[in-house]
Amino acid sequence: MSNEIRVAIQTDVDIVTARMQGRALGTEVGFGSTDLTLIATAISELARNIILYAKQGEIILEVIANSDPCGITVVAQDQGPGIIDIGQAMRVGYSTSGSLGLGLPGVSRLMDEFHINSQPGQGTTVTVKKWKR
Amino acid sequence: MQLRDNLVLKVSTLRSRGVIIDVTVLDVMDSFASRTLHDLVRMIKLRGADTVIVGIQPEVAFAMVQLGLTMEGVPAALDLEEGLAFFNQNSLRKETGPRVK
Numbered sequence: 353m354s355n356e357i358r359v360a361i362q363t364d365v366d367i368v369t370a371r372m373q374g375r376a377l378g379t380e381v382g383f384g385s386t387d388l389t390l391i392a393t394a395i396s397e398l399a400r401n402i403i404l405y406a407k408q409g410e411i412i413l414e415v416i417a418n419s420d421p422c423g424i425t426v427v428a429q430d431q432g433p434g435i436i437d438i439g440q441a442m443r444v445g446y447s448t449s450g451s452l453g454l455g456l457p458g459v460s461r462l463m464d465e466f467h468i469n470s471q472p473g474q475g476t477t478v479t480v481k482k483w484k485r
Numbered sequence: 486m487q488l489r490d491n492l493v494l495k496v497s498t499l500r501s502r503g504v505i506i507d508v509t510v511l512d513v514m515d516s517f518a519s520r521t522l523h524d525l526v527r528m529i530k531l532r533g534a535d536t537v538i539v540g541i542q543p544e545v546a547f548a549m550v551q552l553g554l555t556m557e558g559v560p561a562a563l564d565l566e567e568g569l570a571f572f573n574q575n576s577l578r579k580e581t582g583p584r585v586k
Binding site for chain 2: 385455
């Protein structure tokens with residue numbers, strides 16, 4: 353079983369590819385259909401953010417196999433403008449792009465773990481995990 | 486975007502009163518898709534027609550709620566049949582005279 357999948361994100365089609373890969377990997381881990389949809393939605397949201405704010409980046413999907421429970425890690429990274437105020441970006445309803453501002457706080461609700469690392473001018477890395485219960 | 490332009494145009498040429506959007510095939514509804522759909526519904530409304538969304542899958546509905554997407558003000562129905570029933574009920578209420586089906 354492949355442990356890591358990298359999907360370059362540049363266009364809308366790449367978003368679909370990333371979430372299909374996420375579903376495939378999640379199925380290998382043994383997630384049920386509801387969790388698979390939550391994971392696919394989180395991937396979609398993170399990949400959309402990359403295109404919206406950084407133009408391009410990468411989604412890295414990884415199986416967490418050597419643990420109990422096992423799970424899946426999704427990393428979204430880009431070399432975009434970064435986030436000046438992460439606290440603000442995590443607030444529901446806050447957006448600099450005219451969107452609904454549900455993306456990041458929403459993703460943290462969809463998944464079990466959420467980490468964000470961002471420096472202005474140095475890009476953003478969002479790491480989320482979902483454990484199989 | 487093409488769907489949007491075509492749909493808004495069709496509402497005019499066909500003088501539509503109601504539009505049913507079937508999203509059964511969508512396996513994911515993220516905030517971007519939801520906003521696109523919401524905008525579409527508002528545009529159709531400004532052209533004088535009502536829209537009902539049908540076919541949101543149970544898992545998709547669950548994910549949407551977790552994400553915080555409520556689609557407020559957008560009527561939804563279980564499937565195409567219920568969507569049609571929604572319009573039949575609504576137009577019956579508006580019209581006073583007998584209706585020819």
